Amino acid sequence: MEEIRESKLILANALYFKGAWSEKFNAKLTKDKDFHLLDGTSVKVPFMTNYKDQYVEEYDDFQVLRLPYVEDQRQFSMYIYLPDEKDGLAALLEKIGYKPGFLDNHILRHRVSMDDFRISPKFKFSFGFEASDVLKDMGLTSPFTRGGSLIEMIDSPSVAENLYVSNILHKTSIEVDEEGTEAAAVSVSNLVTMCWSPKSDFVADHPFLFTVREDESGVILFMGQVLDPSKH
Structure with a gap:
């Protein structure tokens, strides 16, 4: 990209995640x-x-579905938030946005028997955007001005005076299949209670929200919405 070739300094941050389902799906059952x-x-x-x-x-x-990954030193899970209505994702996202702690308040600890269980997150997609305006709207403006908060990063005063962030490029990719999830993100700055319950259905056959979360800390590594899994 032209912006990167002309940069004096590039700050890069990368995140990579590959998780295998604790209970893998049988590919022979995929239809x-x-x-x-x-x-x-x-x-x-x-x-x-x-x-x-x-x-x-x-x-x-x-509905909310939690799919745990194989536990290592930490416990990661994918959460799928599925609106009841086929066109209900926008309303669900609005509810998540205005209710503080919504995601943390919908963490699942109990398993239930399933009747019809089908999920469509066998998908792969990438997304990228220029994040400077988003950060400025959040009040982070100093790095984007000459002689701002980046001065202490450079030994040469003459260079530091003219150093500023011109743009921030962010790209995310994620792939989900029967084995688990592989995801990457890069930012560049130029007790169980045993009781009987009826069987449940969970059929993710319309747009939904998903997150990949570390369950001990509550940190969300990835978040996205699946609108059309046929588009890769």
């Missing part, structure tokens, strides 16, 4: 089914499934 889009049409995409109990909870107008 193409209809995924309903926001415009009322549908596309055929591969849906993963299994016959095991799952971490699923039903709320007033949405």
Whole structure:
């Protein structure tokens, strides 16, 4: 990119995550089914499934599914927030935005038996954007001005006086399949209670939100929405 070739200094930060499901999906059970889009049409995409109990909870107008990864020194999980209505993702995102601690208040600890369990997050996509304006709108302006907060990073005063951040480029990619999740992000600055319960359904056949979260700290590594899993 032209912006990078002309840069005097590049600050780069990278995050890579590869997690295997604690209970992998059997690829032989993956079948193409209809995924309903926001415009009322549908596309055929591969849906993963299994016959095991799952971490699923039903709320007033949405469901949450937790898919744990193999536990190492930390416990990571993918969470899928599925609105009841096929076009309900916008309303769900609005609710998440104005209710503090929404995601932390919907952490699942109990497994339930499943009747119809199908999830469509067998997908792969990438997304990139220029993040400077977003940070400026949040009040972070000093790095973008000459002689700002970057002066102490450079030994040469003459160079430091003219050093500023011209743009910040961010790119994220994620791939989910029967084995688990592989994801990367790069930013460049120029007790279980045992009781009987009825079986649940969880069919992610319309747009939903997903996160990849470290469950001990609550840190969210990745967040995104799946609108059309047929587009790679």
